[in-house]
Amino acid sequence: MKPMHGAYLYKALKDKGCIIMACNTRICVGIMNGLFRAAKESDSALVIELAKSECNSNGGYTGLTPAKLSEHASKAASKTEFDVWALHADHTAVKKGTDEELVEVKKLLTTCIDADYSSFAIDASHLFNFEGNGVEEELGDNIRSTIVCGQHIKQQYQEKHGNSEFGFEAEVGEIGRKDTEGMILTTPEEAEGYIKALNNAEIFPQILAIANGSTHGNIYDENGKMIEQINIDVQQTKEVAQALRDMNSEVRIAQHGITGTPLHLIKEKFPHGDIIKGNVGTFWQNLFWDIIKEEKPEFFNEVFKWVIETYSEKAKEKGAKSDDEIWGKFGKFATKQFFDKIYALDIEVVKKIEEKTYEEALKFFDAFKANGSAQIVRDYIKTINN
Numbered sequence: 001m002k003p004m005h006g007a008y009l010y011k012a013l014k015d016k017g018c019i020i021m022a023c024n025t026r027i028c029v030g031i032m033n034g035l036f037r038a039a040k041e042s043d044s045a046l047v048i049e050l051a052k053s054e055c056n057s058n059g060g061y062t063g064l065t066p067a068k069l070s071e072h073a074s075k076a077a078s079k080t081e082f083d084v085w086a087l088h089a090d091h092t093a094v095k096k097g098t099d100e101e102l103v104e105v106k107k108l109l110t111t112c113i114d115a116d117y118s119s120f121a122i123d124a125s126h127l128f129n130f131e132g133n134g135v136e137e138e139l140g141d142n143i144r145s146t147i148v149c150g151q152h153i154k155q156q157y158q159e160k161h162g163n164s165e166f167g168f169e170a171e172v173g174e175i176g177r178k179d180t181e182g183m184i185l186t187t188p189e190e191a192e193g194y195i196k197a198l199n200n201a202e203i204f205p206q207i208l209a210i211a212n213g214s215t216h217g218n219i220y221d222e223n224g225k226m227i228e229q230i231n232i233d234v235q236q237t238k239e240v241a242q243a244l245r246d247m248n249s250e251v252r253i254a255q256h257g258i259t260g261t262p263l264h265l266i267k268e269k270f271p272h273g274d275i276i277k278g279n280v281g282t283f284w285q286n287l288f289w290d291i292i293k294e295e296k297p298e299f300f301n302e303v304f305k306w307v308i309e310t311y312s313e314k315a316k317e318k319g320a321k322s323d324d325e326i327w328g329k330f331g332k333f334a335t336k337q338f339f340d341k342i343y344a345l346d347i348e349v350v351k352k353i354e355e356k357t358y359e360e361a362l363k364f365f366d367a368f369k370a371n372g373s374a375q376i377v378r379d380y381i382k383t384i385n386n
């Protein structure tokens with residue numbers, strides 16, 4: 001079953017008090033089916049996504065191409081007969097903004113469109129002019145790159161689907177970036193100026209990723225011990241969303257880096273409806289390896305050893321304090337290295353991974369207040385088709 005136009009999910013669920021779960025399925029084995037079963041069971045809209053670093057024409061570090069990811073997701077959707085889901089290109093990074101780089105990025109976007117992707121994130125947040133005067137100058141290269149890529153998607157998507165509605169996420173403020181005083185957060189003025197500039201160029205994202213204190217992946221204390229993700233600045237996030245509402249924008253927030261955030265904090269403290277898309281990536285990878293550790297200890301040890309041997313030096317340069325921290329931060333690179341073994345696991349183990357994913361995904365959907373959200377999307381589509 002093919003993915004739905006991403007814009008439908010975001011537009012239908014804007015201001016509905018829920019967050020759409022977007023999962024980075026770096027490993028599809030068991031996890032993809034588990035996610036779709038949970039989405040079906042709770043009738044929650046679902047986004048499947050991988051970033052450019054994770055998945056591209058060369059396989060990224062997961063070994064998956066856009067076509068392969070699409071195949072895995074569509075198969076799980078068909079098996080569960082679940083319809084309200086989008087396939088999203090997470091962090092399509094633009095790091096230099098040169099013509100050469102933009103040609104490469106556009107090529108990848110075309111590959112994604114060919115693979116039935118229905119939602120796209122352009123991440124040019126690294127392009128920030130610290131010497132710039134005012135928001136427009138500071139964000140000039142980000143704005144320009146996002147417009148170029150947005151126009152490309154618009155034209156190609158329209159050609160393929162005859163529909164100008166696709167999911168579009170833009171990014172202002174690099175997630176997890178720190179200066180000497182701590183995390184750098186996106187201000188309401190930045191978000192407002194950024195969206196205004198995109199809209200002036202007829203580029204209309206539905207969602208905006210901002211820097212609001214979270215960090216991608218597993219996080220550790222100064223002793224190398226894994227800790228919870230509790231740095232998300234809820235007040236700042238609300239203020240950015242309010243600034244967007246005040247300018248009559250339909251854009252709402254995408255929350256990155258949720259892994260490690262306690263579920264009760266998500267359920268009770270997150271501004272559902274201000275945040276409408278929540279990305280959960282590393283959590284699923286952790287779940288996979290936790291089960292392998294129990295069920296296939298020899299395989300786990302082989303992978304663990306490879307990660308420590310390959311990345312120790314690099315990790316220590318970056319301040320990693322324990323083998324657990326090296327594993328937690330660099331373990332993702334084992335996905336491609338051990339691809340064949342991962343995708344040839346026995347059915348009993350795959351079933352265990354699927355069951356655990358299903359259970360955990362239901363808890364996330366609950367914390368995201370997403371139960372029943374798929375029906376809101378179906379009803380929305382009826383109104384636009386009439």
Ligand SMILES: [Zn+2]
Nearest residue numbers: 216256257279
């Ligand atoms: Zn992210």
